[in-house]
Amino acid sequence: MVSEAERRAARAQLEELVERQARVGTADVVGYFPPENVAQRDVFALAGTHVDGTQWTVGDHAHRFPLQSISKVFTYALALEDNGREATLTRVGVEPSGDPFNALTFDDANRRPHNPMVNAGALVAADLVAGSGPEEKIERLMERMRLHTGNHDLAVDADLLDAQLADADRNLGISYLMRSMGMLTGDVEDTLRVYLAACSVMVTATELSVAGATLAHGGVNPRTGERAMPRTHVRDVVGVMFTCGMYDAAGEWAYDVGIPAKSGVSGGILGTIPNHLGLAVFSPGLDVHGNSVRGVAVCRELSDRFGLHVFADPAESRLGRTADLVWTEADEAGGEVGDVVEEVDG
Numbered sequence: 001m002v003s004e005a006e007r008r009a010a011r012a013q014l015e016e017l018v019e020r021q022a023r024v025g026t027a028d029v030v031g032y033f034p035p036e037n038v039a040q041r042d043v044f045a046l047a048g049t050h051v052d053g054t055q056w057t058v059g060d061h062a063h064r065f066p067l068q069s070i071s072k073v074f075t076y077a078l079a080l081e082d083n084g085r086e087a088t089l090t091r092v093g094v095e096p097s098g099d100p101f102n103a104l105t106f107d108d109a110n111r112r113p114h115n116p117m118v119n120a121g122a123l124v125a126a127d128l129v130a131g132s133g134p135e136e137k138i139e140r141l142m143e144r145m146r147l148h149t150g151n152h153d154l155a156v157d158a159d160l161l162d163a164q165l166a167d168a169d170r171n172l173g174i175s176y177l178m179r180s181m182g183m184l185t186g187d188v189e190d191t192l193r194v195y196l197a198a199c200s201v202m203v204t205a206t207e208l209s210v211a212g213a214t215l216a217h218g219g220v221n222p223r224t225g226e227r228a229m230p231r232t233h234v235r236d237v238v239g240v241m242f243t244c245g246m247y248d249a250a251g252e253w254a255y256d257v258g259i260p261a262k263s264g265v266s267g268g269i270l271g272t273i274p275n276h277l278g279l280a281v282f283s284p285g286l287d288v289h290g291n292s293v294r295g296v297a298v299c300r301e302l303s304d305r306f307g308l309h310v311f312a313d314p315a316e317s318r319l320g321r322t323a324d325l326v327w328t329e330a331d332e333a334g335g336e337v338g339d340v341v342e343e344v345d346g
Contacts, residue, residue, distance in 0.1 A: 007054060007056070010048075010056055011056050011058070013305070014046060014048070014056055014058045015058050017046075017298060017301055017302070017305075018044060018046050018058045018059050018298065021044070021294050021297055021298050021301075022042075022044050022059075022294070024294070024297065026041070026285055026293070028285075028287055028293045029041075029285035029286065029287070029293050030286060030287060030288050031286050032267075032284050032285060032286060033068075033265040033266065033267075033284075033286060033290070037266070037267070037284040038284075040063075040284050041284060041285055043060045043063050043282065043283065043284060044059045044060060044282070044283045044294060045057075045058070045059045045060040045061045045063055045204075045205035045280070045281065045282040045283070046058045046059055046061070046205065046279075046280070046281050046298060047061045047204075047205040047206045047208070047209035047279070047280045047281075048209050048277055048278065048279050048280075049206075049209040049210045049212065049213035049222065049223070049277060049278045050213065050222070050276070050277045051213055051216050051217040051222050051275065051276060051277060052222060053222045053223050055206065055209070055210075057205070057206050057209075059205075060205075060282070061204060061205045061206045062204050062206065063204060063205070063282065064202040064203065064204055065202065065203065065204075065266045065267065065268055065282055065284075066157065066160055066199060066200055066201065066202055066203075066264070066266045067198065067199060067200075067201045067202075067203055067264055067266070067268065068199045068264030068265050068266045068268070069101060069117070069119075069122070069199065069247075069262065069263065069264040069265060070208070070262050070263065070264040070268055070269075070270050071122075071141075071145075071198035071199050071201060071264075072116055072117050072121075072122040072125070072198075072262065073117075073211075073215075073237060073241060073245075073262050073270065074141060074144055074145050074148060074198065074211075075116070075122055075125045075126055075129065075141060075194075075195070075198050076088075076092075076116040076117075076121075076122070076125045076237060076240065077144065077229045077233060077237050078125075078129050078140065078141055078144055078229075079092075079116070079125040079126075079128035079129055080233040080236060080237070081229060081230055081233060082128060082129060082130040083128050085232075085233070085236060088125075088128060090112070091112055091124050091127075091128060091183070092112055092113050092115065092116050092121045092124045092125060092128075093107050093110060093112050093113065093114050093115055093121070094115050094116075094236075094239070094240050094243070094244070095107065095114050095115060095243075095244075096114070096115065096243055096244050096250050096251060097114035097115065097118055097244075097248070098248060098251075099114075099118075099248055100247065100248055100289075100290075101117075101118045101119055101247045101248070101290060102118075102119045102170055102171070102174070103118070103120075104120075104173070104174055104177060105120075106120060106178070106181070106183070111181060111182065111183060112124070112183060113178070113183065114244075115240060115243075115244040116240060116244075117240060117241070117244040117245050117250075117262060118244070118247075119170075119171055119174055120174050120178060120183075122195055123171065123174065123175055123178065123184065123191055123192070123195050124178065124183060124184060126191050126192075126194040126195040126198070127184050127185060127186045127191045127194075129141065129194065133190065134190040134191075134193045134194050134197075137194045138156065138193070138194055138197045138198070141194070141197070141198050142154060142155070142156065142201070144228060144229065145198075145201060145211075147214075147221060147224075147226050147227070147228035147229075148210070148211040148214045148215075148221065148228040148229075149203060149207040149208065149210050149211050149214075149221075150207065150210045150221050150223045150224045150226075151203075151207050154201060154202075154203065154207070155201070155202070156197045156200050156201055157200045157201070157202050158200075160200040160202075161193075161196055161197055161200040164196045164199065164200060165192070165193065165196060168192060168196065171192055171195070171196075172188065172189075172192060175188040175191060175192055176188055199264075203268075205268070205280040205281065205282045206280070207280075208268060208270050208278075208280035208282075209277075209278045209279055209280040210222075210223055210278060211228075211270060211278060211280075212270050212271055212272040212277070212278020212279055212280060213272070213277055213278030214228050214229075214278065215234060215237065215238055215260075215272040215274075215278065216272045216273055216274050216275060216276055216277055216278050217275075218231045218234055219231050219233075219234045238260045238272055238274060239260070241260040241261055241262050241270075241272070242254055242259075242260040242261075242310070245260065245261050245262040245263065246261060246262070246263050246289070246291055247263060247289045247290050247291060248289055249287075249289040249291060253296075256300060256303075257296075257299050257300050257303045257309065258303055258308070258309030258310050258311055258312070259271045259272075259273060259279070259299060259303055259308055259309070259310065260272050260273070260274075260310070261279075261299070263290065263291045263292065263295070265286060265290045266282075266284065267282055267283050267284035267285065267286065267292045267295065268280065268281065268282045268292065268295070269281045269282075269291070269292055269295040269296070269299060271299060273308055273310070274310075279299070279302070281294070281295035281298050281299060282295070283295050
């Protein structure tokens with residue numbers, strides 16, 4: 001259980017981190033998606049939700065933005081639920097592609113997309129979601145997203161969906177190519193609608209951090225107590241996030257940051273640390289891979305500061321270790337660490 005003193009100590013550090021990163025220049029920003037998001041270049045949000053329900057929110061945490069590729073996490077989760085692990089694996093692999101997210105490349109040996117975190121794999125996952133038609137599939141996906149985030153009013157932005165459908169030539173090309181190779185079996189335009197509807201769901205960083213905490217909590221939302229997905233599939237989803245979730249920078253991310261995560265070209269990043277917490281960052285400036293520049297920088301610093309890398313030595317981790325959590329705050333204040341810990345523990 002996170003104490004009030006621990007919560008205050010963590011919040012102070014997070015506020016300082018976000019304030020400092022907000023002052024960093026935009027030299028590494030290569031674009032915005034869509035381009036008009038440049039008007040939101042100063043929007044910056046960080047949120048965390050612990051598996052006991054405790055939350056930390058900093059910056060523009062109530063700002064809504066589209067999930068975009070982060071939705072692939074939930075589409076894949078529902079595909080696993082509907083088809084099982086082995087049947088899903090025959091249709092979409094779990095190997096990093098090393099290519100951009102919208103590449104027309106496949107696992108030719110197994111005649112399937114490389115993984116469900118790239119567009120080709122997410123389209124197959126959307127095809128695998130059970131339903132009598134696209135609207136039923138979309139509603140089932142929305143139901144799961146509402147359970148993950150705890151927001152039962154979560155909805156598809158109809159205007160955004162229409163705009164994405166009107167500019168979907170590349171995804172249509174990927175879909176028709178896969179159908180010609182036997183990788184897609186359903187109606188191409190129906191499958192594309194399901195995929196893009198999931199991308200068009202609007203969330204806040206706070207809600208997204210709850211979804212991350214739900215994955216960290218074995219599929220149970222720690223704020224509502226509702227189960228969002230079967231525990232048996234959580235490991236598969238989180239595992240693919242770790243190895244494939246950050247576009248063609250996934251290997252560097254796993255090596256350097258070490259947090260299972262999924263990014264989206266709107267500027268969001270969803271992170272989950274099993275048995276501990278969910279993280280969410282939003283900042284729309286993107287790097288060459290399509291990942292949020294500020295988001296990557298904040299997650300890298302959080303990983304270093306709190307020892308969040310999944311392979312961190314136990315001595316590095318500050319998760320669940322009060323003395324280490326408040327060390328920086330006490331040290332920077334010129335106080336005695338022991339005095340602060342006594343306040344927390346006592």
